[in-house]
Amino acid sequence: MTTTVQAAPSHVALPRRHRSHAGSLGMTALGVLFLAVMIFPVYWMVNTSLQANAGAATATWFPFQPTFEGYIAAFQQQIQNFLSSMVISLGTVVVTLLFATPAAYGLARFRMRGTRAFLLVLLVTQMIPTIVIANALYTLFNDVNLLNTYWGLILADSAAQIPFSILLMRAFMESIPPSLVEAALVDRANNFRAFISIVIPISRNAIVTAALFTFLGAWGDFLIALTLTSTTAVRPITLGIYNYIGSNVTDWAPVMATAVLASLPAAVLLVVAQKYIAAGALGGAVK
Amino acid sequence: MSVSVETAVGKRAPAAIAGHPGRPRARVVTSVSRWLFIAPAVLYVAVFFGYPVVKNIVMSFQDYTTRTFFTGEAPWVGVANYAATFRSSLFATTVVNTALFTVGSIVAQFVIGLGLALFFRRHFPLSGFLRGLLLLPWLLPLIASSAVWKWILDQDSGALNQFLGLFGAPPVPWLVSPNLALIAVIGVNIWLGIPFNTTILYSGLQSVPPELYEAASLDGAVGVRAFRYITWPSIRSVVSVVIVLGVVYTLKVVDIILGLTGGGPANSTQTLATNAYHQSFVNFQFGEGAAVSNVLIVVSFVFAIVYISLSRKAVDE
Structure with a gap:
């Protein structure tokens, strides 16, 4: 099975639709949105790791004041x-x-x-x-x-x-x-x-x-x-x-x-x- | 990567090299040296898979507890471990949870994975880059993912409840409420499985010959009809592999559940696999743990048979 899967040309011509440039960018926007949801936990992991005393409603959506205290504790x-x-x-x-x-x-x-x-x-x-x-x-x-x-x-x-x-x-x-x-x-x-x-x-x-x-x-x-x-x-x-x-x-x-x-x-x-x-x-x- | 496993079984090995024509003794030596390549691995698998499976069956008929480790005695109890397992109210709960967990995870992973695979097949700016990033969650060890999700789902200050709070929703006790915990755990498992499903289904889609679509479009089959008559039949064998592999792997999931809820609250996320762990390594009832594991093996094997027969068929096609 690998044979067929891998040997396939990487650019498959799809059912042709005439897409406007804007429609194509819309797809990209949608793709970014899907991806944002999927990799949010990875972001949240990194974000939290850079915040001091992250817990009890102190965690913010972005590490505005990044600190490596978490890493120091983790290392120890x-x-x-x-x-x-x-x-x-x-x-x-x-x-x-x-x-x-x-x-x-x-x-x-x-x-x-x-x-x-x-x-x-x-x-x-x-x-x-x-x-x-x-x-x-x-x-x-x-x-x-x-x-x-x-x-x-x-x-x-x-x-x-x-x-x-x-x-x-x-x-x-x-x-x-x-x-x-x-x-x-x-x-x-x-x-x-x-x-x-x-x-x-x-x-x-x-x-x-x-x-x-x-x-x-x-x-x-x-x-x-x-x-x-x-x-x-x-x-x-x-x-x-x-x-x-x-x-x-x-x-x-x-x-x-x-x-x-x-x-x-x-x-x-x-x-x-x-x-x-x-x-x-x-x-x-x-x- | 599981797809390559398929290849490994299905493909016939090339005809063996004839070896040295010549004296019989030389041939015997060759034959022994050939076995020496495989024998260590056969032995390893016998010790680390063969022995445990047999030992597990034996233990399931014994009263095997911590005492056994000191006295060396493990009295035979017949089918008492199985009787105790089937009779306990926990068993029905774990069976239902296992079924919900497996079916819920597989259906959602597959549908979302197929949707994303179809989406990424249309080439748009950054599509390859975004598809690559989709694999990012794979870098995290399972237990690290559990930790991150436990934090996100935290009732008081987790990110999800903070987000829902923006719309005025009260904090939801995702992992604390017996009614919600299983749903939350299934949700996390779905998240874990999406990259695998998307990747395999995407490569399946890539193998559909483009001429098929061109021919079909002449007959007016585009959009949903093209999917139904061309795409779906073409990727069916990949689909069966993805689903059956998914079921087999989901049945034995322990990491995520132990990390997120430990099987609680009130056993609401206890599955056959986590229950086997609990019996053996929390309650130290190794006999009962073995009995539960054997039930799990039987369930897995039913799927194993389906899996192997499907993959044989897929290769033959």
């Missing part, structure tokens, strides 16, 4: 959680790619008994509610002392990300011409060598895309962290936010500043990795 209270999130998310990327990349290639290239069944299983995992996994993993992690540890969260977060990463990268790796790998195999390289020296460099865009989705998935995780930690020893920033809003909030500035901080990695990554994503997502279509 949440920097440790921010770093924990970073460790967990980067760890999850490493573990996920270690398991998913070879599997994606194996599933794309080799036809063996059971590979189709495994693909089906990977799809089914996407339907299984996280709470089911958490329920059983809590007892398992309790037995093997993985509760309240970085490794516990990294392993559980990776579980949630591996199936999707395999499916994503496999779609790309199917498009690698077999002749490229065969050439290396003739040169007496084994499958593993060919994988390291040819498949991985060619698949760079797909791997970066999978890494990005994995990072964002692990970064945004809330339920796994909520269920598999019971102390403050390892606490990602999502739990930091939850603890803020779980009680009666009197000053929203630090909460919103934390929300902004929690959104920053996604913003930075999307800007930095934009060209890889576009290429990686298109990958499956380019045949």
